[in-house]
Amino acid sequence: MSQEIKTKGRLGRKLVPLLALTALGLGIVVIWRTDTAPRTDDAYVYADTVYVTPEVSGRIVELPVKDNQAVKKGDVLFQIDPRPFQATLDKAQASLVALDREIELTQRSVDAQKFGAAAATASIERARAAAKQATDTLSRIEPLLGTPYASAEQVDQARTAKLAADAQLNAASLDAQRATAGISGVDALVAKREVIRAEITLAKLNLEFATVRAPFDGIVINLKTTAGQFAAAGHPVFTLANTHRWYVVANFRETELSHIKPGETAQVYVLSDSAQRSQGVVESIGYGVFPDDGGAEAEGLPHVPRSINWVRVAQRFPVRILVDHPDPAFFRIGASAVAIMTPDTRSSNR
Template sequence: MARFKFSPVRAGGVSLLILSLFSCVVLGLLVLNRLHHRPRTEDAYLTADIIHFAPEVSGRIVSMSVRDNEYVRRNQVLFVIDSEPYEYRVQQAQAQVDSLQAQIDVQTSQVSSQLAHAEAEASSVTSARARLALAKMTQSRLEPLSRQGFVTHEARDQARTETKTAEAGLEQALRSALASRQAVRSVAPLKADLAAAQAVLRNARRDLRLTTVRAPCDGIVTSLTTAAGEYASVGKPVFTLIDSEHWWAIANFRETQLAALKVGQKVKVYAMAQPDQPIYGVVGSLNAGVVPDEGTVADGLPKVPRTLNWVRIAQRFPVRILLDNPPEQLMRIGATVVVVVMP
């Protein structure tokens, strides 16, 4: 029976194999630890907010001040719409405001005169009441004297006539005072019409101002296929403006990595076009959900697949990363990037 003989060469190979396996395990643990504390993903791309630029007033474009793929600055003139019809509207609205203001001035003067007349009629009522009271007192004094023969019948009849005349005068004065008060015209309706006309004027001035279209932010003009002479309609985009003031990286991280991510955490981004130049940013937000492959609804009923996938792959969720002063020459929507989260 052959005996096992110890070989130094074989022992060294076994030791080397064990050491290699141990090193692989240690290296794997280090990699897993690094990935846990510094998650990274190559499933990421650049994006920015876009504005489908449409005018707020309609008209023929008389000048186009930008070209396709041109960088523009905030408040820079992009294009100008024919302003002549809007100038006429401003003039018409201004004329309406001036007319109503003149009517209010005239009406205010008339109201002052009418109020003075109404006050005079009110004084007449007071005088008529005084005359009636005096006539009644005189009649009440003469009636007993007439029955005793101390006053003639003519004096008594005259006192009665004066009382009736005073009553008629008072009634006439009351009617005149009421008519005078009702004749006083209020300027409130004209003032309401003036407020409405002033609102129309402000809107006309706004439309005139909007015929000169300016950039709302720094950006890049794209998809421009319209030239001067084209008719621009309200709400119909003339071109697309990419907001270059804020650039974002959308990084799809596995759900097992989301626990290590927090809003405000610093991030390094490497563009595929220039991978040796890091771009710094911070985590802006973590997506709340994506459409699942299973559990969807079709025709009002849940859709469940008949097959079962035994290999469960971690779902990926978009993480929005705000870039800090990124280089303009690398910023393109859809560009591929690698995202590494800093510890």
């Protein structure tokens, strides 16, 4: 009996160092694994979101979607009363038709004015020819004054004819200048036409904006209104989450960031169903957080609070992990998640 006890004692003394070495080895493995493949349960699910905001103001006449409803890209989210925008478009188009008629009539008047100016120019030529003939006649008769070939009366008549021809030439020149100066144009009307065309384009755009459509496949979030509500341009009606891209934003300690690189793979799951594991890839690592204790304020930075206020702990920084093929039944914005880095698979799986 004593021999058996002694044997067991010797065996126990041999196992103690072995167990200690095993425990030490496991501890080293755990520490190494924690350093090279960190994990965190300080994570949440996130998706890109947009505020669905109308670009024109008006009363909502149709609201075919409901809160938490899935929609497809191009689906009508809501319809603003299109009648005011249609009336504005009709008015602008009618103004364009009326202006085109005015341009046509004005162009006819301009053409008539141009014909009159051309006729006045032709009259100048006739008056110039008559003045030259009267001048030539006077030049021939004046030297013959006092001879049997030309009487004083004939010379006086020639001089009077020359003066009359010169006066007629001057009058024709003034008429031509007046006719030319009186020619109007359609340039101002054509410029006005471009203004109306721009108004038509804007009216068509506003009419199109009256129908608000989904810019991508998504889920309606925080819908708290109904048809009949007045929607103001620039003021959001509800939020739309993009269900094509889901992320897990995992807050890792700053001491672990050296082991996390963009492009590395990670395993993520949500707490509502920890058995459903999804693969993901690190898309980016945060470069700034809002400091809790001390330091200047930095608006716009993510706020990641430290869990223990009386002990100096490592700050956490958000790591954005893009999830591959997430299950829409479990992925919801803000859901608690767990992220585990799996860097060993980043090259083989991607």
